[in-house]
Amino acid sequence: MADRYLRFTGTAPGRFLSGRLGLPQPTALRRWSPEHPDLVGPVLRLTAGAPRPDDATGTEPVPGAPDAPAAAAPAAVVLDATGVCEPAALHDAYAALHPVVRSLAPCGRVVVLGAVPDPADPHQAAAQQALEGFVRSLGKEIGRGRTVQLLRLAPGAAAESTLCFLLSPKSAYVSGQVIEIGPAAPVVPAVSTAASGTRIALVTGAARGIGESVAATLARDGHHVVCLDVPQAEEALADVARRLGGTALALDITAPDAGERIAAALPDGLDVLVHNAGITRDRKLANMAADRWDSVLDVNLGSVVRTTDHLLKSGTLNDGGRIVATASISGVAGNAGQTNYAASKAGVIGFVRALATDPRTTGHGITVNAVAPGFIETKMTAAVPLFIREAGRRMNSLGQGGLPVDVAETIAWFADPGSGGVTGQVVRVCGQSLLGA
Numbered sequence: 001m002a003d004r005y006l007r008f009t010g011t012a013p014g015r016f017l018s019g020r021l022g023l024p025q026p027t028a029l030r031r032w033s034p035e036h037p038d039l040v041g042p043v044l045r046l047t048a049g050a051p052r053p054d055d056a057t058g059t060e061p062v063p064g065a066p067d068a069p070a071a072a073a074p075a076a077v078v079l080d081a082t083g084v085c086e087p088a089a090l091h092d093a094y095a096a097l098h099p100v101v102r103s104l105a106p107c108g109r110v111v112v113l114g115a116v117p118d119p120a121d122p123h124q125a126a127a128q129q130a131l132e133g134f135v136r137s138l139g140k141e142i143g144r145g146r147t148v149q150l151l152r153l154a155p156g157a158a159a160e161s162t163l164c165f166l167l168s169p170k171s172a173y174v175s176g177q178v179i180e181i182g183p184a185a186p187v188v189p190a191v192s193t194a195a196s197g198t199r200i201a202l203v204t205g206a207a208r209g210i211g212e213s214v215a216a217t218l219a220r221d222g223h224h225v226v227c228l229d230v231p232q233a234e235e236a237l238a239d240v241a242r243r244l245g246g247t248a249l250a251l252d253i254t255a256p257d258a259g260e261r262i263a264a265a266l267p268d269g270l271d272v273l274v275h276n277a278g279i280t281r282d283r284k285l286a287n288m289a290a291d292r293w294d295s296v297l298d299v300n301l302g303s304v305v306r307t308t309d310h311l312l313k314s315g316t317l318n319d320g321g322r323i324v325a326t327a328s329i330s331g332v333a334g335n336a337g338q339t340n341y342a343a344s345k346a347g348v349i350g351f352v353r354a355l356a357t358d359p360r361t362t363g364h365g366i367t368v369n370a371v372a373p374g375f376i377e378t379k380m381t382a383a384v385p386l387f388i389r390e391a392g393r394r395m396n397s398l399g400q401g402g403l404p405v406d407v408a409e410t411i412a413w414f415a416d417p418g419s420g421g422v423t424g425q426v427v428r429v430c431g432q433s434l435l436g437a
């Protein structure tokens with residue numbers, strides 16, 4: 001559904017009127033397109049604390065942002081705060097960003113590089129944890145479509161694909177996130193082990209909404225996409241698969257033999273598994289019939305666990321594979337009328353975190369992550385009553401709802417062969433929603 005208010009405030013009279021009335025003035029976000037694949041402007045690289053001997057940011061200039069005249073407003077600021085080991089050194093973070101933050105271009109990026117808080121070093125842990133509060137607060141105040149993230153780099157972290165994502169228009173609706181990056185998994189898949197050499201992705205719930213956008217984005221990135229959805233959606237599913245040069249698989253993901261049927265449809269194995277299918281059946285607990293509880297838990301969580309287990313056990317997931325599941329900010333924050341949905345999505349988060357340390361994945365270089373979308377403009381949210389919908393759209397640092405492509409781009413970053421150091425992460429695609437922040 002179109003966000004008419006965002007369009008209105010994008011016009012001169014709209015800007016004038018909303019400014020006079022003190023209403024929110026969201027900035028139209030700059031998203032990735034083939035014509036505009038990069039942020040425009042220079043990237044400032046700053047340091048706080050003692051400089052480190054090795055430089056985890058990797059390259060100069062930072063990937064994803066081309067050089068630009070030094071006089072132009074910076075498109076991004078990357079602050080290396082990994083050397084902030086004492087509370088007193090936090091002053092350096094303030095001193096580095098204070099003079100430049102105002103000059104950052106609209107839709108610009110601030111990425112703070114931190115270290116993983118060390119429980120054996122309370123001073124370092126205090127200083128590094130402080131960066132989280134700093135980043136989350138800056139994200140809330142910086143405005144004009146700009147985003148702020150904290151990347152925690154473990155020793156030997158493989159951060160390049162993550163920096164490419166965060167310093168590009170692909171991460172337009174991701175803000176206030178804390179992401180931990182480890183060393184690359186031992187198996188780094190250059191290409192699929194499939195005979196064709198093309199990486200194979202499976203997306204559940206691909207007939208429409210976010211799933212359709214995920215399938216399109218993975219196809220853009222060179223995957224052969226197997227699009228799965230319920231038999232009732234077969235026609236729309238076939239259209240999507242045809243358009244993307246992929247394959248349609250009409251199947252109810254809750255079927256007892258779903259894992260077997262998926263494995264049978266993937267003779268070359270699978271490189272990227274995206275659990276996107278999901279349903280809501282909202283009611284307050286006191287009014288909720290058992291079938292509403294059971295169906296939501298089974299589609300959103302039970303089927304995710306069962307099919308993942310089967311695809312790992314059957315060896316269908318290729319070494320270096322990627323598993324991405326779809327949670328929700330409801331699963332982080334809870335939501336009235338959604339005890340079933342929030343339980344299922346919180347369960348997804350628990351599953352992902354545990355599976356990321358399970359030898360079935362770590363032993364094969366398979367990463368496991370979750371996206372947690374906030375308010376995304378889809379048919380699902382278009383059906384929400386007007387006032388609740390408006391509140392959902394505006395109650396975040398970017399003052400607007402996200403688009404399906406924002407979730408899809410985040411999944412594509414997790415799916416990237418270069419993202420082997422990103423596992424066990426839950427990244428909210430919510431414009432830094434106030435819910436559960």
Ligand SMILES: NC(=O)c1ccc[n+]([C@@H]2O[C@H](COP(=O)([O-])OP(=O)(O)OC[C@H]3O[C@@H](n4cnc5c(N)ncnc54)[C@H](O)[C@@H]3O)[C@@H](O)[C@H]2O)c1
Nearest residue numbers: 205209210229230252253276277278328373375376378380
């Ligand atoms: N739209 C949002 O704002 C939002 C917010 C947070 C999380 N999410 C999550 O994102 C995912 C996609 O949401 P959406 O808004 O695109 O929803 P949607 O209802 O538009 O699409 C979901 C798709 O999943 C399919 N599906 C449902 N049950 C299935 C089953 N048993 N087997 C196979 N396919 C099945 C549906 O047919 C549909 O095509 C869901 O997991 C949802 O919970 C969405």
